[in-house]
Amino acid sequence: MKRRLLRVLWGLAGVLLVIFGVFFYAWQIEPSLLHTVQYEVKTSHAVPVKIAFFTDTHFGKDDTPDRLARIVEEINAQKPNMVLFGGDFFDSYWRDASQIDVNLIAEKLRAIEAPYKYAVWGNHDIGGGAVRVYEQLMEAGGFTLLKNETAEIGELSVRVVGMDDWMLGEPDNVLRVSDDNYTNIFLTHEPDDAPLFAENGADLILAGHTHGGQIFVPFFGQKFLPPGGRHYVKGQYDIDGVPLVVSCGIGTTKLPARFLNIPEICVLTLSDQ
Template sequence: MINFMKKKSKLLFRTVFIFMILIVCYSRYMEPERLVVKEITVEPDMDIENCRVVFFTDTHFGELYDEKHIERIVEMINEREADIVIFGGDLLDNYARDREILDLEYLQTELGRIEAKTGKYAVFGNHDYGGGAVRIYADFMNGCGFHVLDDETVFLEEFNMEIIGFDDYLLGQTEEDFYHIQSDYFHLIATHEPVISRLIEGSGESFILSGHTHGGQVSVPYFTKKLLPSGSDRFIKGLYDTQDISADTFARMYVSSGIGMTKYPFRFLNVPEIIEVNLIRKE
């Protein structure tokens, strides 16, 4: 009986050990290489024209996620035939550390191939400030054909809506008044950190696109919330409504789990994603 219990314990230990090895291998080599497109339909209670928006964020190109991935990202974005493409920040993981190993010319060329019928826009993330990236980010993205919205509003007449881009919450310098939206148009808002959703005030209706959280990057009950970076608030990933946000305006938000990796080379139950938002006019 004792020998039987020892054998059973050894078998259980080996099974658990093998299972853990498989999870580590999957998290390191398989899930980070997956890339999916998630489609969302939003029907504002406002007079807009139909618009297809593609949003991608948190590529963190560098030692953990090399720039060769950009070709597939671009191809998948272009397949969506977007009216508007928005990048949500954190292009490079650490510019100072990785600039010698990154082919930035290749990366810029590939990002320049992204197609959008109306325009391409980007906002700053905290990693676009850190590591000295602030010296190059705006010019780099402009060179790829992206208009960097640094606390800026652009009215899109063909869709009868505004696109608003906020500066990075952690390292930027947004004046508090800019979070108070004056117009009554529908607002498509791009911001890196989801916590900004709680600061927005004003009239009209807003749909917010953000990233930063990576969905925790490694999704494990209880621990995921502990791993969220500053600026995430209690938002992890996915769709949030006005009640979830508790903002002083009518707003909904999608928090993307992003594409690349930072701090550690793993993704678990947070498949890299590109978001397609179909803004549909209500009949």
């Protein structure tokens, strides 16, 4: 009887230890990790182009300048021709404004070494109270903020189409771009409108918003996905022949934890077919 009770107690202790380990990893370790994910994209128009795409940083009161400096360092190590940001720079600016040094953040963003830098709005940038600072911050950091606008880079044969936020912006006027000698990159925060972008001339679609579910629990992943990000969660998809890349992003929201969704920077190399 005693042996059986000891086995039960040891088994229970083992289960509790595993649970503690998972929680410790999800709260203390994985959110602080950062890796790059490489994608090869074949297009019919592109000269060789390397793009660094990052999104969903969700900076807030608990962040230190070192975290952004690490992101900048990782991007610069890739030596990209272009850097794109997919929105949700801040988590809740109205809550954390007094503890955020916007000038220091702009200084760090300026240290990103790329000839072309573009960004779009995310729902947290609008709904979290950053409307009054986000555009100025990105411009001070060397980024052009696109809102249902296009930017053509002739020397790279690339056109960036920046869409407004699907949830809180005005994304209804989907821009149709021509199938000319440019590679048309649609940059959007939420991924679920990807089929619409594919119909309107996209050669490549980049999105974030989902955090990959942020905390992945088998069989329950759908419950952690936000509106606008429930059909395409993370990784690469084929949308009627058009590649869609959904990044699981870098930061966290609601809970300061990640599980099986390591923060990432996507590096895409465009080349001729």
